[in-house]
Amino acid sequence: MTKQMVDTSKIPGWGADADPENDPTYPIRHIEDQKSRGLTWTRPTQQIPNVEILRSIEHNRLPAVIGTSTPPSGLSGAIRRYAFRRSESDWLHWLLLMGADRINVVEGVVEDLTRGKVPNIPGEMGARAEWQHNKTGFAVKAGATAAIAAVLVAAIRGRQSEKSVSPAAPAEPADPDKALFIPY
Amino acid sequence: MLAMNYRGPYRVRVDEKPMPQILHPEDAIVRVTRSCICGSDLHLYHGMVPDTRVGMTFGHEFCGIVEQVGPEVRNLKVGDHVLVPFNIACGKCHFCQQGLFGNCHEANAQATAVGGIFGYSHTAGGYDGGQAQYVRVPYADVGPMVIPDWMDPDDAVLLTDVVPTGYQAAEMGGIQPGDTVVVFGAGPVGLMAARSAWLFGAGRVIVIDHLDYRLEFARVFGPAEVYNFREIDDMAVFLKKQTDSLGADVCIDAVGGDAAGNALHYLFGTKLKLEAGSAIALHWAINSVKKGGIVSIVGVYGPTGNMVPIGNVVNKGITIRANQASVKRLLPRLIDHIKAGHINPKAMITHRVPLADIADAYHLFSAKLDGCIKPVLLPNGQ
Numbered sequence: 001m002t003k004q005m006v007d008t009s010k011i012p013g014w015g016a017d018a019d020p021e022n023d024p025t026y027p028i029r030h031i032e033d034q035k036s037r038g039l040t041w042t043r044p045t046q047q048i049p050n051v052e053i054l055r056s057i058e059h060n061r062l063p064a065v066i067g068t069s070t071p072p073s074g075l076s077g078a079i080r081r082y083a084f085r086r087s088e089s090d091w092l093h094w095l096l097l098m099g100a101d102r103i104n105v106v107e108g109v110v111e112d113l114t115r116g117k118v119p120n121i122p123g124e125m126g127a128r129a130e131w132q133h134n135k136t137g138f139a140v141k142a143g144a145t146a147a148i149a150a151v152l153v154a155a156i157r158g159r160q161s162e163k164s165v166s167p168a169a170p171a172e173p174a175d176p177d178k179a180l181f182i183p184y
Numbered sequence: 185m186l187a188m189n190y191r192g193p194y195r196v197r198v199d200e201k202p203m204p205q206i207l208h209p210e211d212a213i214v215r216v217t218r219s220c221i222c223g224s225d226l227h228l229y230h231g232m233v234p235d236t237r238v239g240m241t242f243g244h245e246f247c248g249i250v251e252q253v254g255p256e257v258r259n260l261k262v263g264d265h266v267l268v269p270f271n272i273a274c275g276k277c278h279f280c281q282q283g284l285f286g287n288c289h290e291a292n293a294q295a296t297a298v299g300g301i302f303g304y305s306h307t308a309g310g311y312d313g314g315q316a317q318y319v320r321v322p323y324a325d326v327g328p329m330v331i332p333d334w335m336d337p338d339d340a341v342l343l344t345d346v347v348p349t350g351y352q353a354a355e356m357g358g359i360q361p362g363d364t365v366v367v368f369g370a371g372p373v374g375l376m377a378a379r380s381a382w383l384f385g386a387g388r389v390i391v392i393d394h395l396d397y398r399l400e401f402a403r404v405f406g407p408a409e410v411y412n413f414r415e416i417d418d419m420a421v422f423l424k425k426q427t428d429s430l431g432a433d434v435c436i437d438a439v440g441g442d443a444a445g446n447a448l449h450y451l452f453g454t455k456l457k458l459e460a461g462s463a464i465a466l467h468w469a470i471n472s473v474k475k476g477g478i479v480s481i482v483g484v485y486g487p488t489g490n491m492v493p494i495g496n497v498v499n500k501g502i503t504i505r506a507n508q509a510s511v512k513r514l515l516p517r518l519i520d521h522i523k524a525g526h527i528n529p530k531a532m533i534t535h536r537v538p539l540a541d542i543a544d545a546y547h548l549f550s551a552k553l554d555g556c557i558k559p560v561l562l563p564n565g566q
C-alpha cells in the first residue's frame with residue numbers, strides 16, 4: 001500500500017474537479033473495476049519451480065505461475081544471472097542479456113556437435129524456401145558464402161605455407177551447401 | 185513430440201522434445217491443431233529480443249484440443265477444441281481485474297513491464313509456445329475459450345492475436361465518426377487495424393507499407409487508400425497534403441521495431457542494437473498526426489529505448505496510447521463481428537505449412553517471399 005503522506009481532506013478544493021469521464025485510458029482500463037490498490041488480490045496457487053528461474057528484482061515475490069523453458073546454463077547462463085542483479089530499468093541488464101544470447105548460439109552449436117549432430121544451418125535458415133521463391137537471392141548468398149569460405153581457406157593455407165615453405169595449394173572450390181549461410 | 189527449436193538468429197528447426205507436463209493446478213495440456221507465425225515472432229527470429237534462449241519453442245497464436253487438465257481447472261474439459269489467447273493471465277491480479285489481460289502480474293518472473301506470453305523469450309516469462317504438437321497452457325480457465333461450433337478454426341486461430349490486436353489498435357485510437365486514420369504497416373495486424381477503423385466510424389482509412397502485394401491486399405481487404413513509402417519523399421509532408429494540411433486525426437503504428445525505410449534507424453536499431461529496434465514508423469506517426477491527435481502503438485519494440493521525436497509529442501499535444509492486446513477482453517465483441525460477417529480474418533491466410541517445414545515458413549514470412557501475409561502451421565496434420 002502507498003503510504004498516505006498528506007491528509008488530503010485538509011487541502012482546500014481537493015478533488016473538486018475530479019471527473020471519471022475524463023479518462024483517456026477508457027475503455028482500455030476499467031478504473032471502476034479497480035477494487036483495491038497494491039499487491040492485495042487473492043493469489044492463485046504458487047507454482048513451485050522445478051528449474052532455476054531468474055527473477056526481475058522489480059518483483060517483490062515470484063509470480064504464481066512461471067515458465068520453465070530452457071533454464072540458464074553454461075557461460076551464457078552465468079551472464080544472465082549477473083544481468084538479473086540489475087533492474088529492467090537498467091540498460092546494462094538488457095545489453096548483458098543480448099550478449100548472453102549471442103554466446104548461447106555458439107553453445108547451441110557445441111551442444112549439437114557433442115550430441116553427434118551437425119546442424120544443417122542452411123536448412124535451419126530456410127534455404128529451400130529461398131531457392132524456391134528467390135533464386136537471385138539464393139545465388140547471391142551462396143556465392144558470397146563460397147567467396148568468404150574460399151578467402152578463409154586461402155588465408156589458412158597461406159599461413160601454413162609460410163611455416164612449411166611448401167608451395168601454396170590452390171583453394172578448394174567451396175561447396176555452398178556445406179558452407180555457412182550469411183544472415184539476410 | 186515434435187516442436188520448433190530456436191538455434192539462434194535466423195535459425196530454427198523441428199526437433200523431438202519431451203511432452204509438456206502439468207506444473208500448476210490451473211494448467212492444461214493442449215494438442216495443437218493450428219499455430220501461426222506472427223510478426224512478433226520475427227523480432228525473436230531476428231535476435232532483437234533480449235533473453236531469447238537457444239532451445240526455446242516459440243508460438244503464441246494457436247488453437248487445439250484439450251488433452252489433460254490440472255485439478256483446479258473447472259471450465260475446460262478433455263476434448264474441448266479451444267482457442268488460446270497469446271496472453272498468459274491469472275484473472276485475479278490488480279491488472280487482470282481491470283481487463284488488462286496483457287499486463288498480468290502473476291505470469292512473468294523475469295520482467296514486470298511485460299505480462300506472460302507463450303513462446304516469447306524469457307523476457308515474456310520463459311514459456312515454451314505452441315509451434316509444437318503439444319503445449320502447456322497455464323491459467324486454463326482464464327484465457328482459453330471453446331471455439332463455437334459454427335466458427336472456422338482458421339478464424340479461431342487468428343482470434344488469438346492479430347484480430348484483437350488490430351481491433352485494439354483502432355480502439356485505442358479513440359476514432360470519432362469521420363476521422364482520418366493512417367495505419368503504418370500492412371501486415372496482418374495493420375490489415376485488421378484498417379478494417380477495424382471502419383467499425384469505429386472512421387471517415388477515411390489510409391495504409392502505408394512498401395510491399396506492393398500487401399498494399400494491393402489492403403486496398404481490397406481494408407478497404408483502404410494505400411501508398412508505398414518508397415515512392416514518398418517526406419512522409420509528414422505527404423500525409424499533411426492528404427489531410428487538408430493539418431495531419432491525420434489518428435495514426436496507428438502496426439510495424440514495430442523491424443521497420444524499414446530509414447538508414448539511420450536501420451543502423452542504430454536493427455544492426456547495432458543501440459536502439460530497441462528501428463522506430464521510423466513511430467517517428468512518422470508522431471510527425472504526421474494533427475495537433476491534439478492520437479498515436480496508437482501496437483508495434484512491438486525492445487525494452488531499452490528508441491529515438492523518437494518526443495518533443496513534438498509535447499508541442500503538438502499528442503496523446504499516445506499503446507499496449508499488448510488484451511485478447512480475452514475483446515473476444516466476445518470480435519466473435520459477434522465474425523458471426524455478423526463484418527470481418528473475415530481467414531482471408532489473410534496465404535500459407536498452410538506442416539510443422540516439419542518450419543524453417544522455410546519462417547524464412548518465407550521474414551523475407552516476405554511468395555506473397556506471404558499469414559502462414560499457419562499444422563503441427564498434427566490437417
Ligand SMILES: NC(=O)c1ccc[n+]([C@@H]2O[C@H](COP(=O)([O-])OP(=O)(O)OC[C@H]3O[C@@H](n4cnc5c(N)ncnc54)[C@H](O)[C@@H]3O)[C@@H](O)[C@H]2O)c1
Pocket residue numbers: 222223224225226227345346349368369370371372373374392393394395398413438439440441442443444445464465481482483484485507508509557
Ligand atoms: N501489441 C500487440 O499485442 C501485438 C500483437 C501482435 C503483433 N504485434 C506487433 O505488430 C507488428 C506487426 O505485426 P504483423 O504480424 O502485422 O507483422 P508483419 O511483419 O507481417 O507486418 C509488418 C509490416 O510493416 C511493413 N513496414 C516495414 N517498415 C515500415 C514502415 N516504415 N512504414 C510502414 N510499414 C512498414 C512491412 O513491410 C510489413 O508489411 C509487429 O511489431 C508485431 O510484433 C503487436
Ligand SMILES: [Zn+2]
Pocket residue numbers: 222223224225244245270345346
Ligand atoms: Zn502474434
Ligand SMILES: [Zn+2]
Pocket residue numbers: 273274275276277278279280281287288289290
Ligand atoms: Zn493477472
